[in-house]
Amino acid sequence: MLRDAWLVAGKDLRIEARSRVALNQVVPFAAAVILLFGLALGPDRSVLAPASAGLFWIAVLLSCLLATQRSFAVESADGARDGLRLSGLDPAGIFLGKAGAVVAELLVLEALLALGVAVLYGAHLTGGLVLAAVCVTATVGLAAVGIIYGAVASGLRVKETLLPLLFLPVAAPVLLAATKAWDEALAGTPSGGLGWLSLLAVFAVVYVTIGIVAFGPLLEES
Amino acid sequence: MLRDAWLVAGKDLRIEARSRVALNQVVPFAAAVILLFGLALGPDRSVLAPASAGLFWIAVLLSCLLATQRSFAVESADGARDGLRLSGLDPAGIFLGKAGAVVAELLVLEALLALGVAVLYGAHLTGGLVLAAVCVTATVGLAAVGIIYGAVASGLRVKETLLPLLFLPVAAPVLLAATKAWDEALAGTPSGGLGWLSLLAVFAVVYVTIGIVAFGPLLEES
Amino acid sequence: MAPAVRLREAVALAGRFPLLAGVSLEIDEGEVAHVRGPNGAGKTSLLRLCCGLVPLHSGEASVLGHDLAIDRRALRKHVGMLGHQSLLYEELTVEENLRYALRSFGLEIEQAGPAAARLGLAGRVSATPVGRLSAGQRRRTALAVLVARDPRLWLLDEPHAGLDQEGRELLDELIAESRAKGRTVLLCSHEHEHAAALSDRTVWLAGGQVVEEPASVA
Amino acid sequence: MAPAVRLREAVALAGRFPLLAGVSLEIDEGEVAHVRGPNGAGKTSLLRLCCGLVPLHSGEASVLGHDLAIDRRALRKHVGMLGHQSLLYEELTVEENLRYALRSFGLEIEQAGPAAARLGLAGRVSATPVGRLSAGQRRRTALAVLVARDPRLWLLDEPHAGLDQEGRELLDELIAESRAKGRTVLLCSHEHEHAAALSDRTVWLAGGQVVEEPASVA
Amino acid sequence: MTGSKVLKATGILALVGVAATAWLGLWVTPDAVGFPHGLVRLLYIHPPMAWVAFVAYGMAFLSSMLYLWPRTRHIRFDRMAGASAEVGVVFTGLTLATGSIWGRPTWGVWWTWDPLLTTTALLFVLYLGYLALRRVPGDPEVVARRSAIAALIAFVDVPVVYFSVSWWRSLHQAPTIDFTGRHLYVHGSMAWTLLLGFVSFTLAYAWLTAHRYRLAGLQDSEADEGLRYALDERRAEGLGPA
Ligand code: HEM
Numbered sequence A, B: 001m002l003r004d005a006w007l008v009a010g011k012d013l014r015i016e017a018r019s020r021v022a023l024n025q026v027v028p029f030a031a032a033v034i035l036l037f038g039l040a041l042g043p044d045r046s047v048l049a050p051a052s053a054g055l056f057w058i059a060v061l062l063s064c065l066l067a068t069q070r071s072f073a074v075e076s077a078d079g080a081r082d083g084l085r086l087s088g089l090d091p092a093g094i095f096l097g098k099a100g101a102v103v104a105e106l107l108v109l110e111a112l113l114a115l116g117v118a119v120l121y122g123a124h125l126t127g128g129l130v131l132a133a134v135c136v137t138a139t140v141g142l143a144a145v146g147i148i149y150g151a152v153a154s155g156l157r158v159k160e161t162l163l164p165l166l167f168l169p170v171a172a173p174v175l176l177a178a179t180k181a182w183d184e185a186l187a188g189t190p191s192g193g194l195g196w197l198s199l200l201a202v203f204a205v206v207y208v209t210i211g212i213v214a215f216g217p218l219l220e221e222s
Numbered sequence C, D: 001m002a003p004a005v006r007l008r009e010a011v012a013l014a015g016r017f018p019l020l021a022g023v024s025l026e027i028d029e030g031e032v033a034h035v036r037g038p039n040g041a042g043k044t045s046l047l048r049l050c051c052g053l054v055p056l057h058s059g060e061a062s063v064l065g066h067d068l069a070i071d072r073r074a075l076r077k078h079v080g081m082l083g084h085q086s087l088l089y090e091e092l093t094v095e096e097n098l099r100y101a102l103r104s105f106g107l108e109i110e111q112a113g114p115a116a117a118r119l120g121l122a123g124r125v126s127a128t129p130v131g132r133l134s135a136g137q138r139r140r141t142a143l144a145v146l147v148a149r150d151p152r153l154w155l156l157d158e159p160h161a162g163l164d165q166e167g168r169e170l171l172d173e174l175i176a177e178s179r180a181k182g183r184t185v186l187l188c189s190h191e192h193e194h195a196a197a198l199s200d201r202t203v204w205l206a207g208g209q210v211v212e213e214p215a216s217v218a
Numbered sequence E: 001m002t003g004s005k006v007l008k009a010t011g012i013l014a015l016v017g018v019a020a021t022a023w024l025g026l027w028v029t030p031d032a033v034g035f036p037h038g039l040v041r042l043l044y045i046h047p048p049m050a051w052v053a054f055v056a057y058g059m060a061f062l063s064s065m066l067y068l069w070p071r072t073r074h075i076r077f078d079r080m081a082g083a084s085a086e087v088g089v090v091f092t093g094l095t096l097a098t099g100s101i102w103g104r105p106t107w108g109v110w111w112t113w114d115p116l117l118t119t120t121a122l123l124f125v126l127y128l129g130y131l132a133l134r135r136v137p138g139d140p141e142v143v144a145r146r147s148a149i150a151a152l153i154a155f156v157d158v159p160v161v162y163f164s165v166s167w168w169r170s171l172h173q174a175p176t177i178d179f180t181g182r183h184l185y186v187h188g189s190m191a192w193t194l195l196l197g198f199v200s201f202t203l204a205y206a207w208l209t210a211h212r213y214r215l216a217g218l219q220d221s222e223a224d225e226g227l228r229y230a231l232d233e234r235r236a237e238g239l240g241p242a
């Protein structure tokens, strides 16, 4: 399983390294989201500074959506699901590999974005360790959900619209917890975020477990 | 040109009527977006009530993105651009038809969403006429931009990520103007929104004109 | 008679790769030309150039009297292409696809029914969304569009692929008919015995160029 | 010897439509069977059933001793499918695709080079991303994967389509070779003269069923 | 059939129960202090509706698990999951509606960004998405697997909704909205009415779900009937022209 996961992740990251989609397209997209939504909600700094954690995580969420869409777009076009099924790989391995690649991409994105947020909104990135831990656990949870639903939607003619609809509401609690934890940490009380952090860890564990268990039935179908 | 536009719009709307994607998937998606932002920005009513117009338009913006993606997904899969080019239709007609279908879908969505927003944010839908006019002009502008970029991205392997990146920044001014106009109207001074409304009208005219003029060259290039 | 297709040192690129590396070719109106060559020779690229899907990089190219460097659009009404992809709407039924295609070329939709029937797509199949058809049925639908349109220039890229025995015979008939009607046909095919019987002449492509018939048949 | 493929009244559905309407069929290990029938007969569906891409609705089906209703996954290692879609990674080169496929089946990657060379994919082509290949070169790459894997059961869905003259001869050679090695081959093809020469027997399908050879060849 | 008798009895009981709850709630129980006139009467339907929504999603979750577990895999569990989720969505909608109606006089607004409310609304959208997924055409078994997995993931949000109030409290010192209703002292006739509300709404859930389930079953068996016809027709395709 782990060998397969490694193989799949390696392949996905190699495609990314070659096409640079995450770097050239998803990162600017995330930046655009933060700027744009910051603007839409009013240029008032006193409003935006407290909202910076929320905007950051919304940008991450939407980027995760794009990253998972991309992750299935690189699988062989129409035959994404057929290809994965005929590949002889362990489904759990496929899941872990694809989720791992998305996590790696998103973590880079978050590092860049965090810098941006710090500058733009004048948010102070205090409690760095808690912030980083929140990033990792939340990202694992998001990526796991994204890949599961990506597989659910792949091969359907309506995947462009179905995936966002399925993904967004399920990701919402993760978003909420991550935002809260960041809020605490940014407010200078990182210990207050530990409760949320453990909640995020629970999410991550639950979703990864569901993914490992459910990916088999999901791909074996039809 | 208009005959072709009519034909294309009829085809797109017929596919929608058959698959119900806009109704079953895009509308709930828009609701999810609003809730998500509500969550991320915290339960503070003093932040959210003034932001309700912004949230509404963000939801419309993201839904427009989905609607345009769908609009090109129904074109013949890989060969979307080839198909459009070989179709013998006037490019300007194709543009108007596809944009028209998206506008029709989005207007229905906005009507539903406006109801939701009125309840959610306790926003009063005063100045109904101005609100409606803003909806129509802003939607025309958004759909026009969406269809232009949809055509740019269609046929590319990276369309899932490229389209949002291109679309969002260009749609930003529309988002801002529409938000301002709604803010004024909701604040009970609809006349204050007329300036923004005329700005939106300018955007709509400009983008539609660009679409009509540029769609030909756009489809013709390799 | 004016040549239907006339290329002079036509070069077409994909990125930096020359799909066509200087093709000179004349095909008269009413001719059926069999385009032949090994995989990767540039046959598909040639057909795509002729209907304006690939831009001309250098050289001259005119199709049905339209210069490809200037107006590709005017050409479209008169050219029909059957490519590897069928370019149909998956959500619409065979019949709706046919009607839409005819309307989009400004033609009457009366031809839709007979064309579908001719291709064996009557009954259940004609009311099935194209997304649910088998490979061969899709091919037949794409062919039906061509038959209903009856364009002046037919570009057929491996039209036999996927068709069953009866479909092949039907296709041969169709090609013979359009020749009789004075249509021009460019037929790419690896089934050379088949294709040779149908065509007036054979054009050999290799390495993005027209070549003499090779000694060892490739 | 145990039959490689054994179906009893196998029914497979797509939505409510019966792709296969009760197929009973036995193919022995080491046999090369030519599956034939008109467009829409269910040939592709039969192959997809045999590799577990289409679920069995009712009836019995076992492939290489694995019951399709129970364990489809264990089967995958031993089955190779060449379908209408090539299932390759467009961004990776031919060589990388081959290596990845071999690795994903837990095989050594040494076979990658020779297989590519055999299929005429050495040199420039082998370092080209699959997304930039011509239709025939893609087909060759997919075949190269099969050759390198050398599975026990080969499911070939119109393998000749898109291949040039040389490729066809090569394919015939490959099929003959795998027969000599005792592999089982299911060959769907409309090029019956070609296919008949390669195969031990012919299975006729029509309307989702195995039928007797029809009087009028369809 | 006893099955349909039980069903009928459930239906009648549910009807009577809901009617009785309404009667008790509207005319018998006293008005509570601190509530705008008569609005406490929403107490007898609003919490039971929320409860039924949870029950429905729980049932959908369980059925999906049973469907995914190879030994118990049967299409009827998929039907059950679909029927239950559908009823759940209806009751979530009703919870939102009654809550809003209650909130308007109590809090002065139709809606507020309280975590419980927001997560409830999200739950609504979440299961709308689930139903949209179910509606995507495809082979029944394929659709069943896809939706079963979606139901597993969706259900993770249900406890989040349930606990959101207490988490908010434990993790956040100053809850923006005091959900004081929770401390309301319920006694006497009110308690009994509330209990009756819970029971009768649960019965109503059972009745609705069973009906939906039966309907789905009928549709499926109709499809099975149709299948024989479809098979004949398909076979005839092969004999037709030849
Ligand atoms: C699944 C989610 C929900 C559950 C489990 C739930 C449960 C309850 C319960 C148990 C009460 C207490 C009644 C009492 O003891 O006084 C209550 C009150 C109330 N609920 Fe809900 N409810 C839910 C969702 C909602 C929603 C979505 C809204 C608004 C849109 C809402 C609005 C109210 C209001 C206004 C009250 C009265 C509170 C007060 O008097 O302060 N509830 N709810």
Ligand SMILES: Nc1ncnc2c1ncn2[C@@H]1O[C@H](COP(=O)(O)OP(=O)(O)OP(=O)(O)O)[C@@H](O)[C@H]1O
Pocket: C128, C131, C132, C133, C134, C135, C136, C137, C162, C164, D014, D015, D017, D018, D019, D037, D038, D039, D040, D041, D042, D043, D044, D045, D046
């Ligand atoms: N998803 C689907 N839904 C409904 N019907 C389908 C679906 N897929 C295929 N069919 C139908 O099933 C039948 C068999 O299809 P199949 O692809 O197996 O045919 P085939 O024998 O491979 O034909 P061909 O020679 O054209 O490739 C066709 O009539 C087709 O219309």
Ligand SMILES: Nc1ncnc2c1ncn2[C@@H]1O[C@H](COP(=O)(O)OP(=O)(O)OP(=O)(O)O)[C@@H](O)[C@H]1O
Pocket: C014, C015, C017, C018, C019, C037, C038, C039, C040, C041, C042, C043, C044, C045, C046, D128, D131, D132, D133, D134, D135, D136, D137, D162, D164
């Ligand atoms: N987008 C692209 N970028 C780079 N090279 C390409 C691209 N598309 C095609 N090629 C190359 O151009 C050459 C010609 O391709 P073309 O599809 O015209 O060949 P063909 O003669 O139709 O071959 P086949 O018989 O295999 O269909 C091939 O070598 C192919 O690798």
Ligand SMILES: [Mg+2]
Pocket: C043, C044, C045, C157, D134, D135, D136
């Ligand atoms: Mg070709």
Ligand SMILES: [Mg+2]
Pocket: C134, C135, C136, D043, D044, D045, D157
């Ligand atoms: Mg087939």
